Amino acid sequence: MRVLLVEDEPELASALRAVLARHDMVVDHAVDLVEADQIASACAHDVLVLDRQLPDGDGLTLIPKLRARGNRVPVLVLTVRSEIADRVAGLDHGADDYLAKPFAFEELLARLRALLRRPANMQSEVVRAGRLSFDLANREACVGGTVLELTRRETLVLEALLRRVGRMVPRSMLMEAVFALGDEVQPNALDTQVSRLRRKLVDAQGGVLINGVRGVGYLLRETP
Structure with missing residues (x-):
């Protein structure tokens, strides 16, 4: 499984990369929207883990760009903004799931597995x-x-x-x-x-x- 992780907090990004790698995932890491867009254009990914508060803007703005290019990669949004309005905004922008910070790594992994089991990504186990x-x-x-x-x-x-x-x-x-x-x-x-x-x-x-x-x-x- 190949994951695009978009997260600008160095410590959290390092921890996430380590956890995902331990579960046999190849992780490409971007720290802002520009880099994330470039990597997404260069490589195919099974899932996108996307922070909202990035140095160059709201991570949600990346999703419509990907969808406009026909990229249907499942998106899991990570954010400290956990109000209902924020969750609705994320889903309306095309996110597939939403996980509020702080979170347990076990829940993140379970949500990623759930995304990959959805019909568009369904495969024999x-x-x-x-x-x-x-x-x-x-x-x-x-x-x-x-x-x-x-x-x-x-x-x-x-x-x-x-x-x-x-x-x-x-x-x-x-x-x-x-x-x-x-x-x-x-x-x-x-x-x-x-x-x-x-x-x-x-x-x-x-x-x-x-x-x-x-x-x-x-x-x-x-x-x-």
Whole structure:
């Protein structure tokens, strides 16, 4: 899952990025409306977490701009302004949910999961290939009922490949699924993650194999 976080408070932004990353989310971070608009135009995101009080204006003004460009990303608004009128304004601007500060991280995560379960974003909660199953809600891969011990980035690679099982996934798409903007990424970073994941799947006898075409991408296929 790729999240665009728009929050200008450094401490809160750092804490949110850490929490989201621990739950296998790739986080792009913007501190104002201009930067958020640029990132949203450059990358596709599964959800937008948007603060209202930003240095260059009200975060709500970003939503109509995105919608006008056909960007239907679900939006969760964070704000200290929790009066009913403020909530109504947020929803009327196109926000999908509204969470008042201060809030518990557990509630934020639950609301994000709820947004992604809505009809426009509905997807099967379990993806299967060979003897491998992947629970999209719990971010958990299993083979024959045994949970695979995967790192966060290995999990992200596996999810991206499983969503297009049997088809080539371009390197650019995998890079976008695994690394956030601003991450320091070595040239062979993606290949390293894929290699480690491939070895774990083979050792677990998952009934799948990851094949690659140098410079093009990777595909996950079921083995006979």
